[in-house]
Amino acid sequence: MDDYRYLDYSKTVRLCEEVFQKNGYSAEDAAIITDVLLESDLMGIESHGIQRLELYCSGIDMGRIFPVAKPEVVQETPVSAVVDAHESIGHLAGVFSMNLAIKKAKSTGIAVVTVRNSTHYGIAGYYAMMAAKENLLGLSMTNTEALVLPTFGKKAMMGTNPIAVAMPAKPYPFYLDMATSVVPAGKLEIYFKEGKPVPEGYVLDAEGKTTINAGDFINIRKNKTDGGLLPLGGSGKLFGGHKGYGLSLLVELLTGILSGGITSNHVRIKFPAERCCHFFMVVDYGLFGDKEAIESHMSDYMEELRKSAKAYGQKRIYTHGEPGLEKRQSIIERGIAVNKKTYQELCAVCDKFGLDQKEYIKERSQ
């Protein structure tokens, strides 16, 4: 980790808020976007946090993201809504739509909101956690640009299509946030920035052969050639690659199809629009029994898991969300980790918007 620098958290919040305001957002909206973005870093998911600030800025520059657009409800029932994001930034469309799903579920018990014509919304888990904080079960999914190969295919036809779920429990909620590809695209961005080789079984190159060069993936993405990420379960069917492929199609169905939007193989195709789609679902588990009893049942089960017999050489079994939430406070204290390349990008962003680096990028001593 020698190549890492650690940035003061509250300064970084101010940096992001300033940058989004310079990009045309109100102070309130800039604060929402910043909260989604930096929550990723606080959970230890470097790939989806501050390292993408520069990407969002360039997305706005290129006209892929429209800062002036506002998400709009275009179809609605007591248990559902379809939102047209009108190419607003995904974080705002996501928070708007999840809040709508929460409001409906509080009244009817279950609600689904689908979103079309949106843009990258950051970590899927943020929205699921919004519901969990209201003592509701939350689900969040999104399609993305096409980066993932169907089983036996060599052309990317699906997105990395994360599935996120959050359910209240003690001491940690059940908080799952997983790309349905073998790894998320952001992980490859990190391998590339760090110049490290990628494990075999993550990426197929343009000829459909396995590669350990993260640069191959970056080029596939940039030039939209054949090749891409393998689905969860890997190549072929022997270890369940067709299952990861199937989960990815489920996400396409719930996001691109059920929103009247587009599937990942059409996202970002007609420049400049991105037009990815999201899915949010909220369930008030009080429909099924006493809420406290249900929460404590989930808490007890996760405790049984953590305490169960460890495999040879292993000291600890984790439940989902535990590692991130456990480290959250210490990351706030330690500062946000950025690698060298991201650090340089942040300095360039400051320069571009006339912000004093010293005021916004303060390193913390380690």
Next chain:
Amino acid sequence: MDDYRYLDYSKTVRLCEEVFQKNGYSAEDAAIITDVLLESDLMGIESHGIQRLELYCSGIDMGRIFPVAKPEVVQETPVSAVVDAHESIGHLAGVFSMNLAIKKAKSTGIAVVTVRNSTHYGIAGYYAMMAAKENLLGLSMTNTEALVLPTFGKKAMMGTNPIAVAMPAKPYPFYLDMATSVVPAGKLEIYFKEGKPVPEGYVLDAEGKTTINAGDFINIRKNKTDGGLLPLGGSGKLFGGHKGYGLSLLVELLTGILSGGITSNHVRIKFPAERCCHFFMVVDYGLFGDKEAIESHMSDYMEELRKSAKAYGQKRIYTHGEPGLEKRQSIIERGIAVNKKTYQELCAVCDKFGLDQKEYIKERSQ
């Protein structure tokens, strides 16, 4: 396939119906159970079909399944219900509960029904397809006895916990039915019956080491020792084993926890009760737009997938459900494939219930 025999389909239907009636079921209930059971064989899923007839019979003998019990609604809202199956056979509890979810979704748009105190319900996909046949989106999940290891663990704490989804489309629906383990337990039963070695990365033995002996898994299951199946994504986190583990916990949450039932690590523990739990969800996708437009969008996307560029050496890309549904009619014509051991079991079942083998077990010429 030399060891296989092919049984006349309509005779096999009659055999199953007779056997379930001999076990105390009405003609109507025996027909429902038989339809679920043999649909698996018709879809080419040998592991969950007629090869398990003997297991269900012995489950009834042992008092694990109560033939006289009837599923009962114990809690209900317009969008939800909790069903207590009272240890009735899972197929009947499943059909009853999915019908209830379909009825509710036709009125409200979305419905969830959870089931507790049930028994093995056959293929999860059968119930999802019940909704798709009514032009609705169907989901079905179940927990099972504990057979699957958490990441870094050596004691099975989750079931194989399948997720099934069915969505109408042409010429084939999207029909996903996948264990969240690397393979379903039934697959190991087949490896064992055929005496074939298991690929490395499916099973860890009682010491937590990888094994290629299907008999190890059969013993782990029988004696409830440490060891078990790996989750989708395999051992550790490198290829996403923690994701398969997370999906499995999601199924435990939606089935065992949200039904007021039990998680897989408690299923089949207190003899004779099994007490596994199910989850059914139905969404009327008309909530989100014109139904025909949504169906044809899904059909078009799946056609794009099937036509997309093939990986080196591959001739065909499948969408989920296509291989099974494509072969369905030919399997009816060809007959149901059973291996030698299953054939012997069926003969023994005939003997036990005083059924004339010649009348019920008719081989078809190949």
